Amino acid sequence: MDLNIRRKSTRAPVTGSLIETYPHDLQMYKIPPTENISLQEFETLALERLTLLRSLATATTLKGLRAYSDEWKEYVISDLRNQGLKYYSKLFEISRCGATEADLQARRKDHIAHFILRLAYCRNEELRRWFVARELELFKMRFINMSGDAVETFFKLNNLCYNNISEEEKTEIITFLRESTSHPNIENMKFYKVKFFEVLDLVKLRKVFLSGGYAYIPHKDFVSVLSAQFRTHLRQSLAVACHHLGEIEQDERLVCLLKGLHQSYTGNNYADTKAVVPIESLDSLSVKSFPLCMRQLHDQLRLAHHLKHGGRLQYGLFMKGIGVTLEDSLRFWREEFTKIMDLDKFEKQYAYNVRYNYGKEGSKKNYSPFSCLRIINETVGPGDCHGCPYRHCDVSNLKNKLQGYGLDPQAVNDIVDVTKKGHYQVACSKYFDAVHSIDLGLGINHPNQFFEESQKLIKGEIKVEIKKENKATVKKEALEEMDFDEISEWN
Amino acid sequence: MVGQYDENLLSDMLPIYYTKFFPQNVFCRWLSCGSSPQPLANRELSFTLADDVYLRYLSISNQKELQTLFQKKCPHKLDIGAVYNTKPSIARHDSVVLARELVFDIDLTDYDEVRTCCQEAKVCQKCWKFMVVACEILDKALKDDFGFQSILWVFSGRRGIHCWVSDYEARTLDSPGRGAVADYLCLIMGGENQSKKVHLGSDNLHTSIRRALNIIDKYFEEILQDQEFFATADGLKGLLKLIPDEALRTQVEKKLEKLPESSLERWKHFVNVYEGYCRENGFAMRKIKYLVEEIKIQYCYPRLDVNVTKGFNHLLKSPFSIHPKTGKVSIVFKPNNARRMKLDEVPTIHSLLDDSAADSAQHQNNMKTSVKNFQEVVFSLEKSEAMRRKTDANISIDF
Numbered sequence: 001m002d003l004n005i006r007r008k009s010t011r012a013p014v015t016g017s018l019i020e021t022y023p024h025d026l027q028m029y030k031i032p033p034t035e036n037i038s039l040q041e042f043e044t045l046a047l048e049r050l051t052l053l054r055s056l057a058t059a060t061t062l063k064g065l066r067a068y069s070d071e072w073k074e075y076v077i078s079d080l081r082n083q084g085l086k087y088y089s090k091l092f093e094i095s096r097c098g099a100t101e102a103d104l105q106a107r108r109k110d111h112i113a114h115f116i117l118r119l120a121y122c123r124n125e126e127l128r129r130w131f132v133a134r135e136l137e138l139f140k141m142r143f144i145n146m147s148g149d150a151v152e153t154f155f156k157l158n159n160l161c162y163n164n165i166s167e168e169e170k171t172e173i174i175t176f177l178r179e180s181t182s183h184p185n186i187e188n189m190k191f192y193k194v195k196f197f198e199v200l201d202l203v204k205l206r207k208v209f210l211s212g213g214y215a216y217i218p219h220k221d222f223v224s225v226l227s228a229q230f231r232t233h234l235r236q237s238l239a240v241a242c243h244h245l246g247e248i249e250q251d252e253r254l255v256c257l258l259k260g261l262h263q264s265y266t267g268n269n270y271a272d273t274k275a276v277v278p279i280e281s282l283d284s285l286s287v288k289s290f291p292l293c294m295r296q297l298h299d300q301l302r303l304a305h306h307l308k309h310g311g312r313l314q315y316g317l318f319m320k321g322i323g324v325t326l327e328d329s330l331r332f333w334r335e336e337f338t339k340i341m342d343l344d345k346f347e348k349q350y351a352y353n354v355r356y357n358y359g360k361e362g363s364k365k366n367y368s369p370f371s372c373l374r375i376i377n378e379t380v381g382p383g384d385c386h387g388c389p390y391r392h393c394d395v396s397n398l399k400n401k402l403q404g405y406g407l408d409p410q411a412v413n414d415i416v417d418v419t420k421k422g423h424y425q426v427a428c429s430k431y432f433d434a435v436h437s438i439d440l441g442l443g444i445n446h447p448n449q450f451f452e453e454s455q456k457l458i459k460g461e462i463k464v465e466i467k468k469e470n471k472a473t474v475k476k477e478a479l480e481e482m483d484f485d486e487i488s489e490w491n
Numbered sequence: 492m493v494g495q496y497d498e499n500l501l502s503d504m505l506p507i508y509y510t511k512f513f514p515q516n517v518f519c520r521w522l523s524c525g526s527s528p529q530p531l532a533n534r535e536l537s538f539t540l541a542d543d544v545y546l547r548y549l550s551i552s553n554q555k556e557l558q559t560l561f562q563k564k565c566p567h568k569l570d571i572g573a574v575y576n577t578k579p580s581i582a583r584h585d586s587v588v589l590a591r592e593l594v595f596d597i598d599l600t601d602y603d604e605v606r607t608c609c610q611e612a613k614v615c616q617k618c619w620k621f622m623v624v625a626c627e628i629l630d631k632a633l634k635d636d637f638g639f640q641s642i643l644w645v646f647s648g649r650r651g652i653h654c655w656v657s658d659y660e661a662r663t664l665d666s667p668g669r670g671a672v673a674d675y676l677c678l679i680m681g682g683e684n685q686s687k688k689v690h691l692g693s694d695n696l697h698t699s700i701r702r703a704l705n706i707i708d709k710y711f712e713e714i715l716q717d718q719e720f721f722a723t724a725d726g727l728k729g730l731l732k733l734i735p736d737e738a739l740r741t742q743v744e745k746k747l748e749k750l751p752e753s754s755l756e757r758w759k760h761f762v763n764v765y766e767g768y769c770r771e772n773g774f775a776m777r778k779i780k781y782l783v784e785e786i787k788i789q790y791c792y793p794r795l796d797v798n799v800t801k802g803f804n805h806l807l808k809s810p811f812s813i814h815p816k817t818g819k820v821s822i823v824f825k826p827n828n829a830r831r832m833k834l835d836e837v838p839t840i841h842s843l844l845d846d847s848a849a850d851s852a853q854h855q856n857n858m859k860t861s862v863k864n865f866q867e868v869v870f871s872l873e874k875s876e877a878m879r880r881k882t883d884a885n886i887s888i889d890f
Contacts, residue, residue: 382679
């Protein structure tokens with residue numbers, strides 16, 4: 001392969017064809033790029049897009065900014081500028097259909113880089129989810145910030161034709177539209193009729209009027225329709241890409257590059273542990289080394305000798321993660337449950353689930369313990385005790401509980417304050433500090449991480465006397481380890 | 492006649508029940524229509540045999556096979572699963588779920604924190620009213636909002652109801668779609684550690700919530716008197732916990748403590764105090780704008796088991812299966828008739844098989860009505876399936 005020839009072809013692109021390929025800033029990425037590019041450009045483009053996506057993740061996860069808000073947008077733009085990615089900051093700021101050479105080049109890079117990252121992020125579900133979430137944020141942001149005429153062109157280019165409903169039809173349902181649509185001044189808006197499953201995000205939040213299977217949306221809500229299409233398309237494409245990974249990986253030069261790209265994001269999933277924890281020590285461990293979500297499940301189990309399905313799953317997998325063996329685990333659940341039921345009933349109805357958690361039944365997958373993200377997003381219904389206590393407890397209940405555990409009143413107030421603001425993981429970190437009488441400020445993103453950090457502390461693997469500088473570095477490291485995921489969903 | 496029911500006799504009675512009473516023909520038609528365009532054989536059935544032996548990944552290709560399977564295995568309980576890309580017994584864990592009715596499961600145990608007449612597995616005519624409300628609200632939402640038509644309502648045999656939506660769009664709805672529908676319909680959220688489980692915010696109330704409230708209002712006072720939610724000290728405490736505004740809570744507490752125990756009386760006074768408080772403190776309105784509505788919903792709105800709805804391949808008890816613990820048939824009922832349904836008139840396997848039982852005639856009659864209800868839904872489903880196939884064919888010809 002002659003790399004020189006490749007480089008040549010990229011340096012002198014034919015502008016005429018570029019404007020045909022890239023008429024608009026915003027792309028749906030339906031057709032993959034076909035031109036030849038140099039390895040060097042391949043790498044640069046990939047890294048630059050990764051910077052862009054990371055910047056989005058930082059804005060939502062670490063800075064705690066609300067996605068698509070002005071502050072969020074400003075943060076990303078200034079971050080991109082600082083990193084020298086002017087073309088991305090421009091694309092991010094506003095989408096148009098200009099035709100300057102710079103516009104076209106930016107779109108070309110955007111297009112190619114998107115497809116390179118697909119290859120890097122298709123290999124497992126965790127990566128796919130992260131990638132889809134980021135690309136979706138990017139797409140939505142760019143759609144929202146499209147100039148008026150660009151919107152029209154975009155619809156035309158992508159063959160999206162929707163007809164608005166007649167004035168008579170609108171007058172008929174105007175009261176319902178007013179009740180059920182979350183925009184002011186709907187009188188002056190044109191409304192469109194789409195199937196309800198095209199705007200699931202609006203349906204989920206009850207922010208759209210539904211009738212006879214159709215959703216009535218104003219122009220502004222088209223971002224829902226398109227992002228849903230974008231998401232579905234991207235998910236399918238990633239599955240296809242994953243299928244063809246084998247062919248691509250025959251080229252070793254690409255293998256190293258693609259595999260290296262995402263590595264910083266595959267945190268520990270705690271599915272396999274080497275440690276062994278005897279169940280006799282669970283009571284004492286739960287006091288200091290269990291995060292509150294697991295401590296309350298443990299307490300509840302000891303108290304009621306029963307947990308509902310969600311609780312058994314959350315606590316059972318956590319136990320597996322800290323190193324309770326299958327045999328011990330079975331014994332543990334059996335001892336509790338048989339206080340209120342026959343042994344026979346336990347063996348028939350519950351033992352299966354315990355073995356299932358350890359991958360011994362059903363599809364025999366080795367299930368990973370739940371991360372904070374998963375727990376925070378759990379559905380918690382009547383009678384359930386699982387979920388994240390900072391999210392799924394009344395403030396007064398939480399306060400009583402913490403006071404009951406004998407935590408320092410100041411610490412209790414601190415925890416409750418951040419909980420009220422919706423920073424559940426920060427609350428958990430403060431709880432960690434409070435039970436260990438320390439000031440570490442760890443970034444907690446997994447209950448099993450909480451456990452491991454606590455054990456390290458207790459066994460003296462972390463130096464406890466912390467000077468200011470030390471503290472800062474610990475914090476930074478912890479943040480970098482964080483698993484940036486679809487956190488925007490619970491904002 | 493519950494006293495006469497004996498679980499140990501099931502194995503003797505079931506073969507007769509399956510041959511003589513189970514509507515095999517309609518059942519197969521319902522399932523194959525709900526599986527199309529895949530063949531009936533791709534649909535998973537699962538059996539629970541005597542002693543809780545559990546058989547998964549069974550399937551049938553016609554009524555004859557169903558009858559044979561019934562006679563051979565004599566299932567104590569029959570569950571229905573999803574439609575796969577192949578016969579479920581072949582690929583098992585590797586097969587792909589292609590379709591599945593959109594299902595809803597409402598269980599009275601989830602009402603334990605509000606109902607006072609029964610707890611856990613017990614049910615009575617009083618708590619059945621919660622199911623009546625749930626059924627009416629859901630049925631209306633599924634029809635009006637989502638445009639679904641083939642909706643089957645089934646009594647679960649003990650303490651709840653199931654709903655099966657067989658429309659093509661519902662059957663093929665993907666997981667995120669099911670999740671969104673479930674979330675749209677689910678207003679009560681939170682577990683043991685949250686007292687206030689309904690938060691309506693301060694914007695306009697969504698059309699579907701207004702409609703649900705209108706339905707609840709038809710029953711609210713009746714249920715309030717049945718259940719006496721606020722008569723006891725605990726019941727009153729439960730109400731007070733739902734009031735987020737401290738000053739209002741104190742006012743209400745002072746007022747209600749002095750009143751006689753009647754919940755209806757207490758409720759009316761609560762609403763009075765609330766309205767007075769809102770007039771005086773306009774600024775506090777945002778937080779408690781819909782407090783009365785929120786409380787009504789918390790006490791009466793359907794409590795869905797959303798995991799059943801969200802899961803694409805969740806198994807659910809089949810209509811006309813016998814509940815092994817009560818012997819009751821999972822009968823199909825019409826939503827507008829739910830109110831008149833009497834739990835002790837639900838046919839049991841015993842009374843169906845024993846002509847000399849006191850309520851045998853009535854039970855046999857109710858069984859017939861139930862099969863007729865089932866037929867009606869299946870006929871209309873077959874009609875709309877035929878229509879759909881015709882339109883699909885036309886569209887492909889146009890191309």
